[in-house]
Amino acid sequence: MEFQIDSNSSSPIYSQLREQFREAVARGQIEPGARMPSVRDLSRRLVVNPNTIARAYRELELEGLLLTRQGVGVFVAQPKAELTQQVREKRLVEAVDQFLTEAIHLRFSQADIAEIVAERAEGFRW
Amino acid sequence: MEFQIDSNSSSPIYSQLREQFREAVARGQIEPGARMPSVRDLSRRLVVNPNTIARAYRELELEGLLLTRQGVGVFVAQPKAELTQQVREKRLVEAVDQFLTEAIHLRFSQADIAEIVAERAEGFRW
Amino acid sequence: MEFQIDSNSSSPIYSQLREQFREAVARGQIEPGARMPSVRDLSRRLVVNPNTIARAYRELELEGLLLTRQGVGVFVAQPKAELTQQVREKRLVEAVDQFLTEAIHLRFSQADIAEIVAERAEGFRW
Amino acid sequence: MEFQIDSNSSSPIYSQLREQFREAVARGQIEPGARMPSVRDLSRRLVVNPNTIARAYRELELEGLLLTRQGVGVFVAQPKAELTQQVREKRLVEAVDQFLTEAIHLRFSQADIAEIVAERAEGFRW
DNA sequence: GTGGTCTAGACCACC
């Protein structure tokens, strides 16, 4: 996959990488089992400190989205559902509320929201 | 209004306060013109340094949500719209995509999403 | 760039720094992408507490004129326009009226004003 | 004259009063010799602390725009030019530069500026 | 090395 580092962003690089990966997975642009570029390789291509790449990979592994096979490489993990129903719902509610708060401050209407959600949802993999 | 500080959160205190205020406004739980607790008062109640409270208030003022009257106190501002259509749409799209990414990782369906959005939207002020 | 602190001024230090930076940008003396002196460095040179420098930088970042890359440094941002036409015009009118009020109290004629505006405008970047 | 207190402004009340008076004089809306409302009277009408009115009057008197005749009242002063040519020019240049800096950040063109200056100048008394 | 956060405490400005 292609990572884009936005140096105009205030969010740290390791975090941008992690979020881009999460979004690419959600969009179905990355297949489970696929091999990720090595830390050193990606570090050279993006001109980023290897520690930064390693941190992004480490956090994605902790989240269960990547799998490191020692001496072999880093791979996209098979998705598995580990969270309880309760936790999943709590997190979803938090995410929705955060989104709605932002939408209201941007002065969009409830109809606008429904529309944009449906529209953008098409770019994801359900 | 009631502020809650989560000391386990990685998000800084001033930022937690700002976000809680933004959400309360979006929910219509705070009326424009209302008086906010004084910096010193809130500082004592939350057991947080006054400078930290002041920073949250100051940033909300720069954002146009609060309004300080020197020597008098801090008040909730009248809402106004200053951003261009283009910027508003860009920010909304970012917020939606972030929300949808999260929702998919939590393994909710497109139907679930539409439902939860409609459901939670009821708690906000459109 | 060279900052000058006027300790006789009633305007706070962080504000003087912010205004000087804004003017330097308007004069085209600062290129987008250029690196700003580090907080600690400027703090030493101006003999001012680092927090004060950081506050000036932070506010310029919120205004969209600077951009911080964590652990790397502070940089001059690419300019962008985010305000609505209405707000821009309102602020311009306020600025003009303030200027004209001052000019009249200084007893300059309308012709003087037109001349000085044209003259000083040459030092700026249009 | 009619004073308007903008409680949505971050500038202190005494300062708002002073600036409004200065602008009214520059617009020719106030005649030299005219009687100003008493501190107590204005204080009641504007629902403002008498100390605040007194401070505005005091600063305008220091600036030479008002004249207090003990036991009689406060009057609009005859304009007199006390500043040297050098000081007048220095202040004008500062005012112009400040205005131009703002105009550029609001992304107006040099032509826009000339136009708005001429337009707004009509409301003032030259 | 860079900036970010938070505390403690002094002093000032405003009403």
Place this chain on the structure above:
DNA sequence: GTGGTCTAGACCACG
């Protein structure tokens, strides 16, 4: 009483 500014200094996050 209110908030605003500035300092000094500790500790953390980032690359």
